[in-house]
Amino acid sequence: MKIQVKLSKDQIKKLMLSAMGFVVLVYVYFSFFLGPLNTSRDTMLAQIDELQNKVASSKSELTKTSNLEKQADASTKRFAALKALSPEGAPIAWFPPRMKAFFANQEIDKTTARLETSVAFKETDLANWMRYNWLLELPQADFSTLGKAVASLENSEPLLSIMRISIKALPEDPQFQQITLSASTAMVKR
């Protein structure tokens, strides 16, 4: 059975008006009410997620740092000891007197130490350190005293390495030698 609804012109107009009202209602609802609310909810959920991740990773970060602190104990002590080998002040001010006093204790007098060059290390880990190259001149020493002094120097100055050694017998007194040492040291940048 087919029902035929006959609508008048006025009724069709009113129907159209109602349909337009429906569209406007839906548009306003989603664009100005539900849409912004959902956007705000999504943003907040994303923020919560991000912060919860950060809090979770921070716990592992704190644990990691605590473990690292324990593991680095030996390195920290050793680093402090190596750093303590470079006193405050410019090396040119304290290194030559230190060498003079050191060799004087080894019965080698009149030692002079001159700074030849100072360069930054190429290694990125040593960005706060500098390499200083020194020329140590020992005008007179006998061979055995020199040997003991060099041994003592190498043992007491771990960051010093002798790169060149020149020993010449004194023509007028062959028992004694004139010694020149080229030494390189690693020192903290001041």
Next chain:
Amino acid sequence: MALHLNLLHEEILQQRQRQRDPLKIGVMVLGALGALMLVYYLWNAYKVLEIRNRLGQVQHDWAKVEPKVTAAQKRSAELNSIISTTKVLDGMIDGRFFWAPFLEKLSRCVALNAQLTSIDGSVLDDGRISIVIEGLAAGREPRAAAEELRQLLLEQLGQSYAEVKVEFKSLEDLDTIVNIGGSNMAMARFGLNVTFATAAAKPSPTPGPRTKVREPK
């Protein structure tokens, strides 16, 4: 059968038309839909408020933890830097060449009839050591005395260092005669080139032949 006459049919039709007014029905439908939508919106707004509270709580937690984490990250970076710096410095310390043991060995090799006049040693860029030794040797055969020194040096240094080479740079007889222990002896001037590798400069050992893998039964 009674006869019914509808004399108000026009009025009744108008009333029916008023009741079926599409605008009126549309407004009612829209009103109902609007009410439903409002309820749904309020429900969502309530849930958003809950989420906002949760966010506030999480932000509060993070605000408490953040300074600690920042400090921990900074400390961690500092410790890693200390560890790597110490490692590099230790490498430098371990890779040093110690001259004192060499000088001791050298002093043991020089016999009474030899005298060293000059020693020039240096650490090369590849970690190898190069030394030039000059001196005088005396004896009935002064060249043999110099050769004896060379051999002894080669033997002694070979005990501690690798790839030891001790070669004559020069060896010449001198006209000078010296008196050692009451007897006159001829003299020779010599120059020696000594090169060797320290432990740090030693090449890594080559791997041995691969052992045969046992086949499963």
